[in-house]
Amino acid sequence: MNGDPGKMSCVDFQAQLPDLIASGEDAATHPHVQGCARCSALLADLRTIAEAARQLFPSVEPPDEVWEHIESAIKREK
Amino acid sequence: MAEAPTPAQASHRTRTDGGEETAQVAATGKSGALPAAAAPNAADAGVLVRAQAGDHQAFAELYNLHKRRIYSLCLRMVGNVAEAEDLTQEAFLQLHRKIATFRGDSAFSTWLHRLTINVVLMQLRRKGLSLISLDEAMEPNPEEGPGRSFGAPDLTLTGAIDRLALERAIADLPAGYRLIFILHDVEGFEHNEIATMLDCSIGNSKSQLHKARLRLRDALRAQNRQEARP
Numbered sequence A: 001m002n003g004d005p006g007k008m009s010c011v012d013f014q015a016q017l018p019d020l021i022a023s024g025e026d027a028a029t030h031p032h033v034q035g036c037a038r039c040s041a042l043l044a045d046l047r048t049i050a051e052a053a054r055q056l057f058p059s060v061e062p063p064d065e066v067w068e069h070i071e072s073a074i075k076r077e078k
Numbered sequence B: 001m002a003e004a005p006t007p008a009q010a011s012h013r014t015r016t017d018g019g020e021e022t023a024q025v026a027a028t029g030k031s032g033a034l035p036a037a038a039a040p041n042a043a044d045a046g047v048l049v050r051a052q053a054g055d056h057q058a059f060a061e062l063y064n065l066h067k068r069r070i071y072s073l074c075l076r077m078v079g080n081v082a083e084a085e086d087l088t089q090e091a092f093l094q095l096h097r098k099i100a101t102f103r104g105d106s107a108f109s110t111w112l113h114r115l116t117i118n119v120v121l122m123q124l125r126r127k128g129l130s131l132i133s134l135d136e137a138m139e140p141n142p143e144e145g146p147g148r149s150f151g152a153p154d155l156t157l158t159g160a161i162d163r164l165a166l167e168r169a170i171a172d173l174p175a176g177y178r179l180i181f182i183l184h185d186v187e188g189f190e191h192n193e194i195a196t197m198l199d200c201s202i203g204n205s206k207s208q209l210h211k212a213r214l215r216l217r218d219a220l221r222a223q224n225r226q227e228a229r230p
Helices: A010-022 A037-053 A064-077 B007-014 B019-028 B042-052 B056-078 B081-101 B108-126 B134-138 B163-171 B175-186 B191-198 B202-228
Strands: none
Touching: A010 A037, A010 B202, A037 B163, A037 B175, A037 B202, A064 B056, A064 B081, B042 B056, B042 B081, B056 B081, B056 B108, B056 B175, B081 B108, B108 B175, B108 B191, B163 B175, B163 B202, B175 B191, B175 B202, B191 B202
16 A cells, blocks of 8 residues: 555545455554544444444235245146 | 145244244344354254255245245335235245255355345346346446545434435435345345355455445435435
8 A cells, every 4th residue: 555544535545445345454443544533434324324224124024925826836837 | 746734834843943033133133143044954954955855845844934034135125015025926936946956055045045136136127227137236337336425524424313214215225235235234144145145255245335335324414414404
């Protein structure tokens, strides 16, 4: 990496973020984030979204008719 | 042919504490919870082998074990009950046709999810979305990419996120982003499982998830800005 990562701009850091994350690096410990309220807030927001997602879309059972249709179709295909 | 049991009957005969419960835990996405795919047991394996041999009762048991997760995935992807029912039906019909080809290279649940994802993506393509393959689903068009996120700190999302707003924002995501966000953040699959399902690298799964979350952040911030206007 060129230059001091702690001195990189927000634009550069955020441009690199997908690759950082893809590499498995913990972006929150990146030197830029340590001194940047904006990018630190960005990462906090992304964590908040991920946590909120766990409460979404409760898992539900399909109605019994779905199995009845599957069985009928299987019998037709035999 | 012997009269087939209903899935409920079939499940009762085998076990009542298995896949569904595991699936529900995984569906919450709680940290440390293993998706059903990661928690196979001997009973599941026996059912699978019998279903592969053409045992209809065993297939009914498999349906019962996996119906909740598959239906929920379809519903989360298309947001429409009738459509999700049709997709669930199609996914299990395809499973019935292809189950003998499952060789155990991945967990059965992962394999079934991959099959279901293909069914869902086919449907999205039929509806006019330009999705041809999983590869394309994983690579949204450049104009669909996440926006830059250089907002002022006072526009962050600290505090509770409005659930309906987030659900709307997820529904508006390009299908590829929506898929990976749902699989990871909603359903609780790990990146290695998603990589298998989507036939992509783990790094690609991670970076696509990041872009999906960025996109959601932009949408939620835009909404906050609108609400803040006098």
